[in-house]
Amino acid sequence: MDAAGDPVAAISKSINVMDWGLLGYGESVRRQLRLVEERCSGAAGDSLILVEHPLAVTLGRSGGQCDLLMPETYFHREGIELHAVSRGGKATFHEPGQLVVYPIVRLRDNDIKRFVLTLLESAAAVFQAYGLPSEFKEGRPGVWVRSRKIASIGLCVTEGVTYHGLSMNVNNDLQGSRLIVPCGHAGEVFTSMAKELGASVNMDAVKKIFIGEFKKRFRYGDERGQITD
């Protein structure tokens, strides 16, 4: 599963890494769309966004209400954000303690499968750094540790520019997973790094490792500027 033999995807040599901290899901989509516009018009280069979201459930293009385990009224009543979004895939959840990464990148070619794989491998390398062996499944993009799902993916590509991205369960308590049929697969069990390791993990360290792995695998040179909030 290692794609390191070839240079992958990105045209740009540099990438602007941004840490948005804890940000509402809806606002993060608005910000992403602005960056996509700028990337498409050439006003901006590639970006890598790192963010955590308050509890939210999102339904991708192939998702429907049958992927929710509670009626919509429950989400309204409990104040849980529920969004239908343009990425691929079905239902997923976000919550604090989960690291979400959104690469807004112009693809070098149309090989989106390789892009997805390289992105998943960047996440797997983070888990590996903590001694957690990663597993992949044919035809089901994601990362599993000991048969439990630890990272989920869902992307959208418009005019050759990617957005949406990958979520990695780091310290989150996985409460959100109980609201959905994950990615349409009933019976899927989720896990997090904290759960597998038996102790919470330093999020800043996880971010740093991920950025390094991502840049290495996508052949980015120096980071432009500092990590900004």
Added chain:
Amino acid sequence: MAVPIYIPKLGMTMSEATIVEWHAAEGAFLEKDGIALTIETEKVTWNIPADAPGFLHILVGKGKIAKVGEIVGQIAETNDELQALQQKGPAAAETVSGPPKTETGRAEAGTGAADSSKPQKAAPASPAAKSMAKKLGIDLSLVTGSGPNGRITEQDIVKYNENKSETRITPLAKAIASDKGVDISGIKGTGDRGKVTSDDVRKAAEPPKQDGAPSSGITVIPVTGMRKLIAGGMYESIQKTAQLSVFNEVDVTGMLEFHQQIREKYKNTEDARVTHTDIMVMATCRALKRFPIMNSTFTNDEILLYDWVNMGIAVSVSEGLIVPTLKNADRKSLLEIARERKALVEKARDGKLLVDDVVGGTFTISNFSMYNADGATPILRRPESGILAFGGIKKKPAVYRDALAIRSMMVVSLTFDHQVTDGAEATQFLKAVCDYLENPSLMVL
């Protein structure tokens, strides 16, 4: 010459993609590089732009799977070419039902001239705003500027675009609305994710029916909320499992006597009021412990057997049906089951169930004896592999101890997932449930 729209190869191993949305209706005019459709392949959606301006002819409709390289649509240069294409192959998606030539012609003019129908002169705009408006295809004359002297800023464009996108509309519908002078903001879209379609606009353009005018005789009930949830869940269950139902008629005279004894013993203890459903829960749990395969989840690669039984109990509520789960029901006494089930049913009827109360079910029962139906073919609740339905109890002539007698009889129906197990095991499980109901004292063993 029509320009084909085909499924691109987005990776060495990609062989097909799902068409998730056509961004324009059949016959609508597309600008060059405007997004024609969105496809999805393994967790990625991909927007495909039009390679040339022209009229869209859809060959493969929304929701269909198409092979890499397959031509899924065509862009006709002229209206005549469009009609020729439409005659050759049926449009798969939203078809404009017999559009008179002039209407399509107007649609074309409408799309191009939709903005010119508002002939106000545009206010001055900043270069950044102009460039953004061009990119987003926004007519500056429609934007109100918030800068000095009404100058349009980038922020105004962003705001206009956000508001504009609230009403999602197909290009053809937009053109017709502009042509007929219909205000689209009040139209409820019936297309994908509430997108306003040309039919919606035509309907909105019709004059309201006069009193006494003949009605179509059809009442339209929008499918929303719990109904939608149930509809989606049930349909998906049928699509993703191999369901088979088996039935047994059981003599429940013994169960009724057992129930009567408990009622008398605890008649002064309100919170220990045991019902038939509670006895059914207990009997089912006992049988599941003997046939653990019925208490499982099929995941394509594996079958997960659960050590515990979280019993889903179907409860009818005013909006439909909800299934709270009684956790670890196999480890509880009959009185504990009765108390917890009662609390769950009350919460369900008061709309106070929490996520914890409805998730994690491993098996479901539905007691519809009050509805006087004999049997049913209940639908599995994914990811569970079995569901039991208990029918109405009726006095019938039956053979009891080798003699004809009047006994209380009930039909028990089991639906199971044939991916998980086979008829032999499922019928043995059903028999075990029935044995416990026939002779509840066996449950203590």
